[in-house]
Amino acid sequence: MDLRAGDSWGMLACLCAVLWHLPAVPALNRTGDPGPGPSIQKTYDLTRYLEHQLRSLAGTYLNYLGPPFNEPDFNPPRLGAETLPRATVNLDVWRSLNDKLRLTQNYEAYSHLLCYLRGLNRQAATAELRRSLAHFCTSLQGLLGSIAGVMAALGYPLPQPLPGTEPTWAPGPAHSDFLQKMDDFWLLKELQTWLWRSAKDFNRLKKKMQPPAAAVTLHLEAHGF
Amino acid sequence: CNNSVHFYIFSCSFSGELLDPCGYIKPESPIVQLGSNFTAVCVLKEKCMDYFHVNANYIFWKTNHVTIPKEQYTIINKTASSVTFTDISLLNIQLTCNIRTFGQIDQNVYGIRIISGCKKKMMCQWDPGRETYLETNFTLKSEWATEKFADCKTKRDTPTSCTVDYSPVYFVNIEVWVEAENALGKVTSDHINFDPVDKVKPSPPHNLSVSNSEELSSILKLTWINSSIQGFIGLKYNIQYRTRDASTWSQIPPEDTASTRYSFTVQDLKPFTEYVFRIRCMKEDGKGFWSDWSEEASGITYEDRPSKAPSFWYKIEPSHTHGYRSVQLIWKTLPPFEANGKILDYEVTLTRWKSRLQNYTVNDTKWTVNITNDRYIATLTARNLVGKSNAAVLTIPAYDFQATRPVTDLKAFPKDNMLWVEWTAPNESVNKYILEWCVLSDKAPCIQDWQQEDGTVHRTYLRGNLAESKCYLITVTPVYADGPGSTESIKAYLKQAPPSKGPTVRTKKVGKNEAVLEWDQLPVDVQNGFIRNYTIFYRTIIGNETAVNVDSSHTEYTLSSLTSDTLYMVRMAAYTDEGGKDGPEFTFTTPKFAQGEIEAIVVPVCLAFLLTTLLGVLFCFNKRDLIKKHIWPNVPDPSKSHIAQWSPHTPPRHNFNSKDQMYSDGNFTDVSVVEIEAANDKKPFPEDLKSLDLFKKEKISTEGHSSGIGGSSCMSSSRPSISSSDENESAQNTSGTVQYSTVVHSGYRHQVPSVQVFSRSESTQPLLDSEERPEDLQLVDNIDSSVGNLPRQQYFKQNCSQHETSPDISHFERSKQVSSVNEEDFVRLKQQISDISQPYGSGQMKMFQEISVADAFGPRTEGQVERFETVGMEAAIDEGMPKSYLPQTVRRGGYMPQ
Secondary structure, eight states: OHHHHHHHHHHHHHHHHHHHHGGGSHHHHTTOOOOHHHHHHHHHHHHHHHHHHHHHHHHHHHHHHOTTTTSTTOOOOOOSOTTSOOOOOOHHHHHHOOHHHHHHHHHHHHHHHHHHHHHHHHHOOSHHHHHHHHHHHHHHHHHHHHHHHHHHHHTOOOOOOOSSSSOOOOOOTTOOHHHHHHHHHHHHHHHHHHHHHHHHHHHHHHHHTOSOOSSOOOOHHHHOO | OEEEEEEEEOOOGGGTTOSSOSEEEEOSSOEEETTSOEEEEEEEOHHHHHHHTOOGGGEEEEETTEEOOGGGEEEOSSSEEEEEESSOOSOEEEEEEEEEETTTEEEEEEEEEEEEEEEOOOEEEOOOOSOOSSOOEEEEEEEOSSOBOOOEEOBTTBTTEEEOSSOOOTTSOEEEEEEEEETTEEEEOOOEEEOGGGGOOOOOOEEEEEEEOSSOTTOEEEEEEOOGGGGTSOEEEEEEEEETTOOSOEEOOGGGGOSOOSEEEEOSOOTTOEEEEEEEEEETTSOSOOOOOOOOEEEEOOOOOOSSOOOEEEEEEEOSSTTEEEEEEEEOOOOHHHHOSOEEEEEEEEEETTSOEEEEEESSSEEEEEEESSOEEEEEEEEESSOBOOOEEEEEOOTTOOOOOOOEEEEEEEETTEEEEEEEOOSSOOSEEEEEEEEEOSSSOOOOEEEEEETTOOEEEOOSOOOTTOEEEEEEEEEETTEEOOOEEEEEESSOOOOSSOOOEEEEEEOSSOEEEEEOOOOHHHHOSOOOEEEEEEEESSSOOEEEEEETTOSEEEEOSOOTTOEEEEEEEEEETTEEEEOOOEEEEOOSSOTTHHHHHHHHHHHHHHHHHHHHHHHHHHTHHHHHHHHSOOOOOGGGSHHHHHSSSOHHHHHHHHHHHHHHSHHHHTOOEEEOSSOOTTOOOHHHHHHTHHHHHTTOOSOOBOOOGGGOSSOOSSOTTSOOHHHHHHHHHSTTOOOOOOBOOOOGGGOOOSOOOOOOOOOOOOOOOTTTOHHHHHHHHTTTTOTTTOGGGOSSOOOOOOOTTOSOHHHHHHHTOOEEOOHHHHHHHHHHHHHHHHHHHHHHHTTOSOBOBOOEEOOOOTTOOOOOEEEOOOOOTTTTOOOOOOOOOOBTTTBOOO
16 A cells, blocks of 8 residues: 555656646747746847847938938927827936836837838838838837737736727828928937837846746737737 | 848938039949949039039049049049949948049049848748648748738749748747648648747858057957847857968867957967958857858968078188188078068178177078188078077088087988988087988089988988989088087988889800800989899890899899800899889800810811821822822933934033023023014015915914923913923924924904914924933923923923913913023024925915914023014004014024024
């Protein structure tokens, strides 16, 4: 009998060991998420990648807009761009932001910016520019997904999309061609500022998450976007 | 990674005030495939050209503020200039079009930015699995959690891979799988989920450049431009380098290049050496793939002072000046790894014992100076841009210095295609060794090459262009602090070969059964190696070849056991370690007899013959009476006959006189001359003319001669005309008549007489008593052989002189015979002649072709010369008249013809 009881314990230990190692099996690990740490790191890398992309895209696009928008020291007043989410924020305010709010602001900002950018793409004249913008939009879409993944990993709900669906970049009839270019200019500029800020945000989050939380939130896909 | 170049235009904002550009560049935003050619055209505007007074010729192009060479420009027309780039690589440059206005002011016209980039492309590949034998379509599907991407349909020729159209987004996981579909249905592969950035293969770093440092000759600094991917991922690198002539690469430790960087300083390099570098990169964390290698770049490290003193040696040549020596100091150029730069010159110092130092600067690698017989110390330093080498010191000993202490056990041997020299060092410490070598040749002088080895070395190889199959004479000299030691030499070959010519063998002496062969040593130029031995091959024509090995030290060999009187073919081969070579074949014949053998045979034979002859002679001598009886019959001596008493002259006196005269003064007493050529027309006897008609008709103008009594004429054997012994005998029997032969015929000048008649004389002169005068008969018997030979026993001394014009020598010999006859004989002769002429008359005389008249000289008395002249009467051909010869005998001293 004793012997039988020993066997049971052994089998149980074996089962536990198998279960313990299950995440290590690649086939099972396919959708496995090791935690928000790697996601945050990846999101941070992605912001930098987007920033890099935007640099060349902005150069191309500003050249496309022509002078004076492509001049390095061109700094027009922020006219008619109030609808764009502002990335600039008081440093103390930024420091006091909690993770959820921080992530939510990022998510909301990029949701808006993506919409505007798609509008921009529709107006682009050259095929090459359109290809670059489309790729940037896809990448930005990826960033949104990445942020959503981090939020999901941290257990925060995604902000609800605004009623009336996505915001439109619908310049009024009053807009002159120059003012339209001013809006485009500010969109790219704001996008760049947001990417800088996001890099800082995720760097802060990254540091905060070390060591990464043991609790793993799974099923990234289950939440959807 | 399919690279393409993107052009982004930015305006000429850097031209500041020029808001309206002065021109423009076309194309403004082309997409050019990497590696292809690209041409940009700058077109100037009219008003600008007017303003600056320029045209397209004034255009110059710049990339990143560096002027492009004019060779790349093309002036299209007055307003347009183009620039062409070939093989565009990764670029990130500004391209500007500029004009140079008056006053050399450069004015920017227009600029474009060429941004290099690598268009990201993602290719996935898979294993198609089991062969389906049906047309199967593979589709690569990919998606994000939030977004699906376009399917990637495989191309027919590459069903196991597909390159997606979109650029993958880094840092966002993507899920891909493959769907295979054919007529039987559709299957899906496992889904794989990954971050594309972990699969990236970056473009290699470009614009790799190398720069050196004047401060440190052992470093080179590499700079490069990273692929644009380093903007968002970290990179690590592999840097490899090699010297220009090396084939293998050295690699800088990877841990030194494990993070993103733009430059790297390579250390521990050799000074003044060209190095080639290349670099590649990959994602810092090692995920993904290494990029391709960059293009190679090279650089030369800066110079350093020469690290070693040059090899230094000297040669002493006799000087013309008494008390001085001519010393040639020689040295070797430093190899690049020791020169550490370009050697500018050499500094030589020369110090005579305890006197001031003298400094010289030399550009060459040799320097000749006259020095005294004292001891000198020479030093040598090499100088380059950075500094001087250490000094090489050489002691030139005094004139009377005796070198000692050589190296021992000197050996030279080829190994690994090099000629190695090995020696045992002397007991004393050696500063350095000098190895000298040259090719030994009969054709060229020994031109020495040399090298220096450190004092610790006792084995080295000759560093020079050595040729195979050449004999090298290698000399090793140890150099001590007080001067050179004595030298040791050795001969060696880098690689031996069979001799190029075989030795030429020849015979020195050939005997009946042996032959001594000799040959010359092969000249060193054809030896091609050490001659180890010779082989002599010899054979007869039919026999087998025999080979004999001979040591190489010999130049002679004796072949023994040869067959006599046989032709031998012999040739010789000389062998080096690598093989042999036959020389030319030599043939000789052994004699039949050994030397002296013939003599050994001939001498006894001759002696035997001589002995036999002697014995024969002795025998004959002893038995001479008997022989005489057999051979010479007794002939009566006419002088002792009674008839002789009858002669008017007393024969004894005559005989005595005759003999006496003959031997005392024979030069003319015996002459019987019959000269017929000089025709004596004026003296013919009329009665004789008739008889000599025949002569005339037959144009025989030659002399007819008749010798004396008893057929002693010169007409000998062929014309047994006159007095054969038979006739004599018959004549003897005919008492009262003396038989004379008086007729001689001869074809003068080849004219053959038609008739030859020997008529017997009708004289009735009594025959001489043979018993009384046997000698006379003997003469007659031996008429053929006795001409001039036996004068002692002759009554008629015969002298025949040859007539110059006559081809028929024998006739004239005889016809000119001079006989000495006694007076009776002569009388008889004359009588005979008259007898002949008288009874026969002219008709009879025609039978005579020639009348020989024996001119007999009677005994001379008291210094008188008796001479008989026969005057030939010549038949004159022209006149057609027959002429006859009439012997005219003139006797001085009162002889009268009968």
